[in-house]
Amino acid sequence: MAVAAHAGFIGGDTHDHIHPEPQGFIRKYVFSLDAKVIGIQYMVAAFLFFLISGLLAEVVRTQLLVPRGAILSNDTYNGVYSLHGSSMVWMVIIPLMTGAFGNFVMPLQIGARDVAFPWLNLLSFWLFPVSAVILFSSFLIGAPDAGWTEYPPISVQGPAGTSLWCIAIFLIGISSTMTGLNFMVTIVKMRAPGMTFTRMPLFVWASLATALLNMVATAALSAATAALFMERQFNVPFYDPTRGGSPLLWQHMFWFYSHPAVYIMILPGFGIVSEVFPTFARKPIFGYKMIAFSSIAIALLGFMVWAHHMFTSGMAPWLALPFMILTMVIAVPTGIKIFSWLATLWGGKIHFHPAMLFSLGFIATFTFGGITGVFLSSVPFDYDAHGTYFIVAHIHYVLFGGSVFALYSGLYYWWPKITGRMMSNTLGVWHFWLTFLAFNVTFLPMHLLGLWGMPRRVAQYQLHPEFQFWNDVASVGSYVLALSTLILIYNMVQSLLRGRRAPGNPWNARTLEWMTTSPPPYYNFRTIPAVLKNPYNFGEPLPYIGLDEAESAGSTHPPAGSSPLPAHA
Amino acid sequence: MAAASSFNATHEAITVRYNSVDHAYAEQRDIRLLGFVLFLISDVVIFSAFIFAYLYLRNSVPNWPPITKGGHQLPRFDVAYAAINSTILFGSGATMHSAMESWKRLDKPAFNLWLLATIVLGIAFLGGQGYEYHSAQVTWAGSTMGASFFTLTGLHGFHVFIGIIYLCVLYLQANRGVYTGSKYFGLTAGTLYWHFVDVIWVALFFLFYLW
Numbered sequence: 001m002a003v004a005a006h007a008g009f010i011g012g013d014t015h016d017h018i019h020p021e022p023q024g025f026i027r028k029y030v031f032s033l034d035a036k037v038i039g040i041q042y043m044v045a046a047f048l049f050f051l052i053s054g055l056l057a058e059v060v061r062t063q064l065l066v067p068r069g070a071i072l073s074n075d076t077y078n079g080v081y082s083l084h085g086s087s088m089v090w091m092v093i094i095p096l097m098t099g100a101f102g103n104f105v106m107p108l109q110i111g112a113r114d115v116a117f118p119w120l121n122l123l124s125f126w127l128f129p130v131s132a133v134i135l136f137s138s139f140l141i142g143a144p145d146a147g148w149t150e151y152p153p154i155s156v157q158g159p160a161g162t163s164l165w166c167i168a169i170f171l172i173g174i175s176s177t178m179t180g181l182n183f184m185v186t187i188v189k190m191r192a193p194g195m196t197f198t199r200m201p202l203f204v205w206a207s208l209a210t211a212l213l214n215m216v217a218t219a220a221l222s223a224a225t226a227a228l229f230m231e232r233q234f235n236v237p238f239y240d241p242t243r244g245g246s247p248l249l250w251q252h253m254f255w256f257y258s259h260p261a262v263y264i265m266i267l268p269g270f271g272i273v274s275e276v277f278p279t280f281a282r283k284p285i286f287g288y289k290m291i292a293f294s295s296i297a298i299a300l301l302g303f304m305v306w307a308h309h310m311f312t313s314g315m316a317p318w319l320a321l322p323f324m325i326l327t328m329v330i331a332v333p334t335g336i337k338i339f340s341w342l343a344t345l346w347g348g349k350i351h352f353h354p355a356m357l358f359s360l361g362f363i364a365t366f367t368f369g370g371i372t373g374v375f376l377s378s379v380p381f382d383y384d385a386h387g388t389y390f391i392v393a394h395i396h397y398v399l400f401g402g403s404v405f406a407l408y409s410g411l412y413y414w415w416p417k418i419t420g421r422m423m424s425n426t427l428g429v430w431h432f433w434l435t436f437l438a439f440n441v442t443f444l445p446m447h448l449l450g451l452w453g454m455p456r457r458v459a460q461y462q463l464h465p466e467f468q469f470w471n472d473v474a475s476v477g478s479y480v481l482a483l484s485t486l487i488l489i490y491n492m493v494q495s496l497l498r499g500r501r502a503p504g505n506p507w508n509a510r511t512l513e514w515m516t517t518s519p520p521p522y523y524n525f526r527t528i529p530a531v532l533k534n535p536y537n538f539g540e541p542l543p544y545i546g547l548d549e550a551e552s553a554g555s556t557h558p559p560a561g562s563s564p565l566p567a568h569a
Numbered sequence: 570m571a572a573a574s575s576f577n578a579t580h581e582a583i584t585v586r587y588n589s590v591d592h593a594y595a596e597q598r599d600i601r602l603l604g605f606v607l608f609l610i611s612d613v614v615i616f617s618a619f620i621f622a623y624l625y626l627r628n629s630v631p632n633w634p635p636i637t638k639g640g641h642q643l644p645r646f647d648v649a650y651a652a653i654n655s656t657i658l659f660g661s662g663a664t665m666h667s668a669m670e671s672w673k674r675l676d677k678p679a680f681n682l683w684l685l686a687t688i689v690l691g692i693a694f695l696g697g698q699g700y701e702y703h704s705a706q707v708t709w710a711g712s713t714m715g716a717s718f719f720t721l722t723g724l725h726g727f728h729v730f731i732g733i734i735y736l737c738v739l740y741l742q743a744n745r746g747v748y749t750g751s752k753y754f755g756l757t758a759g760t761l762y763w764h765f766v767d768v769i770w771v772a773l774f775f776l777f778y779l780w
Contacts, residue, residue, distance in 0.1 A: 189599060236710045
């Protein structure tokens, strides 16, 4: 890396970080160095994988329509839910949160021309579709069958595709680490002049906390999957208890990553709704600093709670207690955010735009999922609910009702900025209500099923035919959920084909990405503006100086000598 | 935007002040330095994860070195041999430091000498480790001790190998005039990396040989 990296500034002629805009198709759209293009690449690829893993979920729900399993053999079923989980976590939500919105929005919001290391960014992106293809191709040689968590010894003995799973997760882990590093340097070093830490938009704060998690925690995942791969391929004993290894070792290493990973999947979502609420309530955000600092608090506490996934794995009872208490503590910064958002809405002039609806829906469903999370943090309750559909319900309330709702909100919010076209609000409202209702119809009954004792990851439940009714309700809900996605696809297509042209700032928002054209030019801003205040003071003049009012004229060449200055300037 | 125009003069003044080439260089150097340090931190996490695995596995059996199914205890690793090899690596840290200091004094012949010495010592260390692997009485796949030993020292050896290649590149670049007396970020990064590899070895030496 370093060899190629410093070649650029040997001549000393790099003071505005502007690479000349490439013109060829390959360099402009395929191997692009522009964070905005890379963001769109992430978005397109991850949306494709979202549809594929969504279809896998529909297969799961179809299988569970009848107690003896409708369509699949038990083995195939194991592969289907394992890949649904793995792909939704690593190939959909994390790439969308950091890769897509992080790359497109974050550099614009801090007034930078690009991320700190564009080549690294390019590499991060291209590892992603490669690892996704490796992951899905494991179906050809026997898909991994131990769930997305791949606990040994089952995963050690599992089908050949489990090794492909290891490779894919290792590569996407490396990609995440590099993105985290890149974003961290970008946010710390490349903010517009005057943008102190406490003047950063809240999405940037969330991205910073996420970058920290990505950089530190993901390396542990890489080590764990590398060890699993070595054990499977070269018979090296790490996890096999018959040879001195320990399955619990995997659980520790895996959850040391995967618990922070749930915050990787939700923190940028917190950032998105923190942008949407003030804009569509036309009010300053309530508790700016508390929201910002609680992101960091969540990131730090997130490293100290991993063993709450292991209460039933046979850990020492005295060790369970601190993990239980810390897990309950981590709900506090999250609660601070939720009350701050509610206070932002209080007395605001609320516009029920689809982005706002999804953010409001996010508060409802994410809080619900957060509360069942506090239930589960309690050791006695966890003994009862562990490994049941209650867990499935909880994770979908936080990952779908939380992360995906926030992503939808962000999509409706930034779509005009990304594409330069407006979407249909009517279709967006339909999409929201169908999604919201179908989501609850699908996942609410799973709490009941779990409390009645239905275990997760089963291909049939013949001993308990009384579970069928609520399983069928959930399946019907999931079909409607799939249909609601079609509305979104239709909306996006019709917007791209014949949507109204978007102005630079269609929502009268105040963060920097709205101060340039839609879509933004290659170099983001002709002149990098200086920042005087945090962006949420609705009712005051915009806190920027040096904005180019002719920006919308859309010149294709940046002026000479325009420089992103260090934040202390 | 009316209010903004009155500030434009200020903004321009700031822009001009910071537009000198040296400032641009310093800014880029800081960006790269932070990126490099963060890279090293994430690398520390990878080593830490494997070290955690080693401690965990070691802690989960009553005897260490572990007792095989056949009933005999595995031998300990040879401290004396490893100590000699470690001295070579730590010595290369010292020569690397001298190389960097020579560069800052603009003493290029000394720089070349010290850097070449570092490369030679690095290769000697790898050779010594190769011999240790060759004559080891435990195997990678044979026991948890072998698994953690060969994985961790192998990962470290891989880092040394990459470091040697990097130092060779730096040697060529420095002699082609890529770096100057005030602009030498590549050398700084190489030095940081080499010391990092040294420090990791201190931990591994303690964990596998002394303890």
